[in-house]
Amino acid sequence: MSEQSIRVPQTVTRTARQRGVNEEAYLQVTDLQVQFPTADGMVRAVQGLSYSLPLHRTLAIVGESGSGKSVSSMAVLGLHDTKTARISGSIKVGGQEIVGMGEKEMQNYRGRDAAMIFQDPQSSLHPYFTIGDQVMESYRAHNNVSRRAAKARAIEMLDRVGIPNPKRRVDNYPHEFSGGMRQRAMIAMALVNDPKLLIADEPTTALDVTVQAQILDLIADLQRDFGSAVVFITHDLGVVAEIADDILVMYAGNAVEYGPVEKILGKPLMPYTWGLLESIPALSGTPAPLHPIPGTPPSLLAVPSGCAFHPRCEFKPRVPGDLCTTLKPELIPRTADQGRASRCHLRDPDRIFDTEILPRLP
């Protein structure tokens, strides 16, 4: 592979091919829109998001705060308050339509067909109940079993996620666990019903780096064993390169680049993704100033017209006329390669990348 700051490990590509990927999408998101009416106006958190994810594959959703990555994933689990959120479009999980699903069906679906693990395990676990109680609760919500059987299952899951001494720790409270153990416990709780879709919302952001590696390994391990589809939300491109098969880059509520990881990170075709790669600090070579993307993400109350990224785009002058400010680009393949898509008006992004961006990357 070419010299880039992100080296996509060979293991990712090999395993993806090896797995004989099931192309039938388990999760299909089509034109998802999520808006929140507020006193200051309509917050357009997600505008027209589409992606699909088959079993056995991991999709990384990447973006800054306010890009809509968490909001869109919470919509997949139906966690938004129906009274305040306006959701339209389609989310299909294992054939079931999630948007507009009734409360009863939703309760059956959540925790059984899809599960979510959250960013901060300290605040996401109930402080008053033991870990065992909380894992058992999830199991008994979807299975008619005795407390004894549920507890045995809970111990089994805690063991499976690598918590030592599970028989004793099952009766401990969350505050008696360390950060990494708490996150493992949350993973155990999410996977206890063997859901085919797991959404991990920045599960390692609150943990230190060594623990992060363990958790990533654990998730990859469990995916191999359970065969689930995994959506991994993160802002860390290093994590993406480690574990993801596909990557979806989000900006201001839209997907701006989408495709297999080795293609997108190996040769991105959208200025925002270029900016993300350039902003990664070089850990070797001569020290140089950092190159952040100038400006800040737009307020979702007032998304810029046309392409949402245009106020910060270095390459806007390369596009003829005022296309960037007036017409929102479509998310389509920019090259002959149909297996990827990006949202940009530039005519020759691959040439620009090869000649101008690549040399700039450390």
Next chain:
Amino acid sequence: MLLYILRRLLTAVSVVIVTLVASFALFFLAPTDPAGVICGPRCTPERLDNIRSSLHLDDPPLTQIGLYMKGIVAGNDIETGGTVRECPVPCLGYSYTLGQPVTKLLAQALPVTVSIVIGGAVVYLIVGILAGTAAAQVRGTPLDRFTVGGALVIGSFPYFVFALLVALYATFLPESGYTSFFTSPLAWASGLVAAWLCVGVTNAASYTRYSRASMIESLGQDFVRTARSKGISRNRVVYRHGLRAALTPVATIFGIDLAFQLTGAIFTEMIFGLPGVGLLTLRAFGQYDLPVLMGGVLVGSIVLVLMNLVVDIAYTFLDPRVRLG
């Protein structure tokens, strides 16, 4: 834990002693003459002197306090009007005006106050927490605004005005008076209904607001979001996950509140004619009846200190993260 309780009890004892001494001191600073009150209208100077010396009223205050304290732990012999009466442990003296042992008077009055307060507490806790929880779930809707508004209006009423209105106009309620529970539970309950209504409704207003605020915060917590994501029923999320966490601050407020209610049910007792500790102490105050007054103060400070301790211990059961010591 046991060590902690012992330490707290020791502190409690010192607090009670300080309160007693302070009350004693206040009594002596006031221009009162209990001997005159006891002596009555046809009083001769020698009778006055007799009473004074038998009650040790001419002794220095320190001696009097010392005698009082001794009485509590070892009993005393009280001499009044020539006769010597034995006052067993814990001796709190004899009432100047009623001629009864203070301990007996308190033992009669305490159940009344406790009945009023506990009964009222049952009403306001149930009503307040249910209303607050319901309001929190429909937050922002007209029903919520109505509940909060109603709570504000009721809470703004001076308590005694509310109680008087109930006493005067709520004639459909059974007549109030105190019958011991052991004599007749039915009579006990019916005699207290009016008082329970007053205490219950007025306090329900505050507890509605506490519960509502606590629930709103609780329902916004990450762990509630996690609970929802597990697919458990809505009721389970709201009550087992949300309310359980929301109750902890409400429980602590209740604990301290209860202490104050037990010591201050005076208006209720007066307006509804229920002979509780508040009324007893108030009368003693008006008649310079020092032993009864001191008895009331003693009960009050013990209750307050104990309730503080109970609340702290209860906290460890409510929230497993809390460790005492």
